[in-house]
Amino acid sequence: MNDVDYEVLSARLKVLAHPERLRILDALRREPECVCHLEALLGKPQPYVSQQLRFLREAGVICDQKQGQNVFYRVCDPEVSAWLEALLGRVDGRSMQRHEVVTACACPKCASVNLSLAA
Amino acid sequence: MNDVDYEVLSARLKVLAHPERLRILDALRREPECVCHLEALLGKPQPYVSQQLRFLREAGVICDQKQGQNVFYRVCDPEVSAWLEALLGRVDGRSMQRHEVVTACACPKCASVNLSLAA
DNA sequence: TTAATATATGCAAAAGATTATATATATCGT
DNA sequence: ACGATATATATAATCTTTTGCATATATTAA
Numbered sequence: 371m372n373d374v375d376y377e378v379l380s381a382r383l384k385v386l387a388h389p390e391r392l393r394i395l396d397a398l399r400r401e402p403e404c405v406c407h408l409e410a411l412l413g414k415p416q417p418y419v420s421q422q423l424r425f426l427r428e429a430g431v432i433c434d435q436k437q438g439q440n441v442f443y444r445v446c447d448p449e450v451s452a453w454l455e456a457l458l459g460r461v462d463g464r465s466m467q468r469h470e471v472v473t474a475c476a477c478p479k480c481a482s483v484n485l486s487l488a489a
Numbered sequence: 490m491n492d493v494d495y496e497v498l499s500a501r502l503k504v505l506a507h508p509e510r511l512r513i514l515d516a517l518r519r520e521p522e523c524v525c526h527l528e529a530l531l532g533k534p535q536p537y538v539s540q541q542l543r544f545l546r547e548a549g550v551i552c553d554q555k556q557g558q559n560v561f562y563r564v565c566d567p568e569v570s571a572w573l574e575a576l577l578g579r580v581d582g583r584s585m586q587r588h589e590v591v592t593a594c595a596c597p598k599c600a601s602v603n604l605s606l607a608a
Numbered sequence: 609t610t611a612a613t614a615t616a617t618g619c620a621a622a623a624g625a626t627t628a629t630a631t632a633t634a635t636c637g638t
Numbered sequence: 639a640c641g642a643t644a645t646a647t648a649t650a651a652t653c654t655t656t657t658g659c660a661t662a663t664a665t666t667a668a
Contacts, residue, residue, distance in 0.1 A: 405644070416645070416646090439645080
């Protein structure tokens, strides 16, 4: 009669029920970020960040794409995207502000920011 | 700039991120239930059920009301109600079906059901 | 008062999640 | 090929959650 699978649903919620993972997801739903940026955002050691990313990746919530030395992550689960929007508000597509992420690494994104600052 | 408290939000999600608690909440958002019904619904020992109820009560998600020997619980957190609706679908106000809860206890609700069956 | 029923609490064992740290791999520049 | 940088993995220690079980309380009925 009621065919909700509470096991599956609660397991999916558990993925979000962690402060640092939520923070990562909130950043990634705006635009793809590389690990170095997330490391700066969280202020945690790199292996810690990579572990959370692995967790989210293996849960099917985020996807990775390698670009040179860097790996960019993005949210790739539509259901989780919708949940994040409900929980954290709609993300504003035009203003791609740097939201707390401040690094000076050599990744492609920083390179392009540095170019536009120089111009 | 972004004043989301990921600690608080993730703590609130953790309350829902548990299969038996989700099942309880799904029952309670339809209508108040007493402990004996929830015990039958979960098929778990009574102290287990009372413990989950205490957890939810202390998290401010459900409220209790004593009626004679029985204690009826209901969801009393509007935000969580809204989340449940998003996660599990809208609950249909008119058809208060007994959804899986089948007991023959002496609580007021069962008494009234038994009365209408006898009539 | 005693027994029965409904519910709650306390506590410890077991299971699971989180975090830190050491190390591995892979890519790039020289 | 070598060193530097970016990222990943493995493992173990710690911490938290979950669960089971014994017992307590409170209400009703006899």
